[in-house]
Amino acid sequence: MMDTDLRSCEIAVIGAGPAGLMAAETAAAAGLSVQVFDAMPSVGRKFLLAGRGGLNLTHSEPLAAFMARYGDRQQALTPWLRDFGPEDLRAWADALGAQTFVGTSGRVFPKDMKAAPLLRAWLHRLRGQGVQLHMRHRWMGWADALNGITPPVLRFAAPAGEVRVRARAVVLALGGGSWGRLGSDGTWAPLLAQRGVPVAPLAPSNCGFDVPRVDAPVGETRREFFLELIGRGAPAVGWTPHFVERFAGQPFKSVVLSFTDSQGRRFERRGEFVATATGVEGSLVYAVSSLLRDEIVAHGHATFHLDLLPDHTPERVLAEVRHPRGSRSLSTHLKSRLGLDGIKTAVLYEQLGKDGMSDPMALAHAIKALPITVVAARPLDEAISTAGGVAFEALDTRLMLRTMPGVFCAGEMLDWEAPTGGYLLTACYATGRAAGAGAAHWLATQA
Numbered sequence: 011m012m013d014t015d016l017r018s019c020e021i022a023v024i025g026a027g028p029a030g031l032m033a034a035e036t037a038a039a040a041g042l043s044v045q046v047f048d049a050m051p052s053v054g055r056k057f058l059l060a061g062r063g064g065l066n067l068t069h070s071e072p073l074a075a076f077m078a079r080y081g082d083r084q085q086a087l088t089p090w091l092r093d094f095g096p097e098d099l100r101a102w103a104d105a106l107g108a109q110t111f112v113g114t115s116g117r118v119f120p121k122d123m124k125a126a127p128l129l130r131a132w133l134h135r136l137r138g139q140g141v142q143l144h145m146r147h148r149w150m151g152w153a154d155a156l157n158g159i160t161p162p163v164l165r166f167a168a169p170a171g172e173v174r175v176r177a178r179a180v181v182l183a184l185g186g187g188s189w190g191r192l193g194s195d196g197t198w199a200p201l202l203a204q205r206g207v208p209v210a211p212l213a214p215s216n217c218g219f220d221v222p223r224v225d226a227p228v229g230e231t232r233r234e235f236f237l238e239l240i241g242r243g244a245p246a247v248g249w250t251p252h253f254v255e256r257f258a259g260q261p262f263k264s265v266v267l268s269f270t271d272s273q274g275r276r277f278e279r280r281g282e283f284v285a286t287a288t289g290v291e292g293s294l295v296y297a298v299s300s301l302l303r304d305e306i307v308a309h310g311h312a313t314f315h316l317d318l319l320p321d322h323t324p325e326r327v328l329a330e331v332r333h334p335r336g337s338r339s340l341s342t343h344l345k346s347r348l349g350l351d352g353i354k355t356a357v358l359y360e361q362l363g364k365d366g367m368s369d370p371m372a373l374a375h376a377i378k379a380l381p382i383t384v385v386a387a388r389p390l391d392e393a394i395s396t397a398g399g400v401a402f403e404a405l406d407t408r409l410m411l412r413t414m415p416g417v418f419c420a421g422e423m424l425d426w427e428a429p430t431g432g433y434l435l436t437a438c439y440a441t442g443r444a445a446g447a448g449a450a451h452w453l454a455t456q457a
Contacts, residue, residue, distance in 0.1 A: 019045040019142075021449050022164060022177035024149050026053035027193070028435060029421025029442035030183030031132060036446030037181070038139035042453065045175075046141060047166060048193065049148035054129050055192040056185065060435075061125025067103055068096040068432035070112045079433045081300065083426035086402040090409075090440040096432070099439055106131040117432055147173060149184070151201040161416040178456070179416045179449040183442055186396025186422040187212035196396070198423065206413050208401040214393035215427040216434075217299050218291025219384035220247035222311070247385060248288040253360050257353045258287045262316070265354075267294050268379075269314035271305045280320060285353060289384060296394065297429050303387045303397075316380040318354045328374040340367060350377065357382075395434050397427040408448030409441060416452060420445035 023034045026048035034044045046053075060066075069076060073095055080087050100110045100118060108120035108128050120128055136143075146169050152162035153174055161180050166173040187196030199209050248254065261284050268278040283292030295302075298314065305312035319327060327348065335343035345351040358376055359367060366372045390396065400419045404411055409424075411417045420441040428434050 016163060017173065017175045019043055019175065019177050020453065021045070021179045021181065021446075022047060022175055023181045023183060023446075024048070024164070025181075025183035025185060025193075025421070025423075026050070026143065026145075027183060027185055027421065027438070028054070028057055029185075029438040029445070030181065031136065032439050032442030033181040033183055033418075033420055033446035033449070034141045035132075035136055035139065036443045037450050038136070038141050040447070040450035042450055044139075044141045045144060045177075047144045047147040047149065047164075047175075049146065050193045051145050053133065053143065053145070054125070056189055056194055057129065057435075058125050059189070059192060061123075061128075064119055064123040065125040065128065066117045066119060066430070066432045066435070067108075067110060068099045068118045068436045070096065070116045070118055076433070076436075079431070080426060080428050080437065083402070087426060087437055087440070089407070090444040091437065094440040094443045096436055099436055102439075103128060106135065115431075144168075149198065149201075151204070161414060179418070179453050181418045181420060181442075181445045181449055182423065183419075183421045183445070184423050186399065187390050188214065188393040188396050190391050194396070194422065196390075199399075202400065207411060208404050210398040210401055210425045212390060212396050212398040213303060214387045214390045215299060215303070215397040216296040216394035216430055217303070217392065218286060218289060218295060218388040219299075219302060219306075220289040220386045220388065221249060222247055222383060222385045249285070249360060253285075253356055254287050257285050257356050260285055260353045261292065262294075262318075262353060262357075264320065265294070266317040266320040267298060267314055268317070269298050269301060269312070271301050271312070272309060275301055277301055285357075289388075290382070291388070293430065299387070300397065300427060302384055306384065306386065311383050311385045313381050313383045316357075316382060318358075318377050318380060319348060319350065322348065322378075324374065324378050327377050328370065331370045331374045331377070348377070394430060395427060396422055397425075399423045399425040401425050408451060409445045410448055410452060416449075416456075418445040418448050418452075 020043040021037045023030045023044060023046045026046050030046060034046050038044045076096060077084050077088055077091055103110050106128055110118050110120055112118055147166040150165040150167055153165050164175040184198040185194030188194055196212050203209050261282050263282045266280045270276045277298045279297055281294035283290055283294040302312045330347040333347055341355055344355055361380060362376055400423055402425060405419060406412055409418045409420060421438045424441060428437060
């Protein structure tokens with residue numbers, strides 16, 4: 011393909027999610043010509059899905075506490091979150107007509123709770139800035155035959171065939187590896203690795219987990235047990251069929267989940283989560299998911315504990331369990347004396363069996379500290395978000411790849427993770443803004 015067959019632009023943004031669109035807006039505001047490319051037929055598909063249950067844009071807690079939510083990547087993200095933090099995001103959204111408000115949990119939402127109106131207003135602004143959108147353009151990497159051009163020429167698979175684009179600067183905002191059908195499929199990782207960019211393996215974050223089969227061992231023989239089951243085509247994980255039939259999809263409400271990993275990191279929080287056919291998922295599980303995932307990677311399993319009655323002292327629970335029940339069944343007794351029934355009673359039977367349930371001491375202890383072992387995170391494509399990605403060491407202070415001048419990275423494709431609650435979106439916006447500003451600054455230095 012000759013040079014005359016190439017399209018040209020000042021800045022190419024690849025990825026039309028929040029990070030990519032914010033990079034495009036920032037660069038366009040600097041007076042630059044910006045074109046956005048995305049593999050999907052329309053923009054912001056994962057963003058729109060996130061808004062179906064109420065678009066949680068950010069969180070209202072103090073900035074120091076907010077930034078602590080990013081764990082090991084707090085220091086790396088701090089400069090961009092200080093430049094464009096929760097209050098800045100609220101002001102930006104309000105300028106687009108969102109009329110944000112703080113919910114009872116401290117989370118921030120647009121007044122109508124929806125993502126679509128905000129996205130429509132944003133696209134209207136972008137088009138007014140001259141930003142061009144090219145949908146159904148899947149990035150395929152760079153044209154090797156044109157090496158030596160900085161940045162290298164981009165290749166896209168488009169409906170009419172391959173398209174090549176020579177851009178003076180490039181912002182990659184390709185998302186993580188979850189919800190691939192919405193565009194974030196992680197296929198960019200080997201393309202960057204081939205160029206010598208260090209990329210941490212993508213892993214599920216804010217995800218559910220599988221419990222082992224009831225007869226699965228704990229310890230060094232676990233892996234052999236699972237492999238043997240899989241070889242026979244038998245399920246290696248999941249609750250008993252009785253539990254699944256009656257309780258899969260039902261929530262554990264008002265429980266306290268506690269977990270301490272092998273490095274001494276401790277998590278304890280009150281909330282709720284849901285039983286699935288194979289294990290557990292939901293907000294309380296998502297909050298501890300990074301610790302559980304890493305413990306499973308290191309040791310093959312992780313065990314957290316549930317306090318099923320956090321408003322009751324251990325002494326009261328034991329006294330009520332021991333209280334004479336006469337002719338009543340144990341289930342009726344637990345419901346009458348402790349208000350314990352439904353899925354909470356069922357999981358006690360699931361974990362303790364009849365023998366354990368008949369031992370008052372063991373039962374009382376389990377009600378206050380029921381051990382739940384998980385052995386695998388759910389697949390990456392099911393996760394809400396992704397851990398891993400482009401290492402921060404590969405980027406300069408403006409999010410430009412050190413080995414590829416003029417190429418910037420932003421959003422979830424960077425190696426960070428955060429809990430749900432607005433933290434994910436805020437960091438995507440902040441790094442997108444930083445990458446867009448970085449691209450504009452870099453072009454100014456090349457003039």
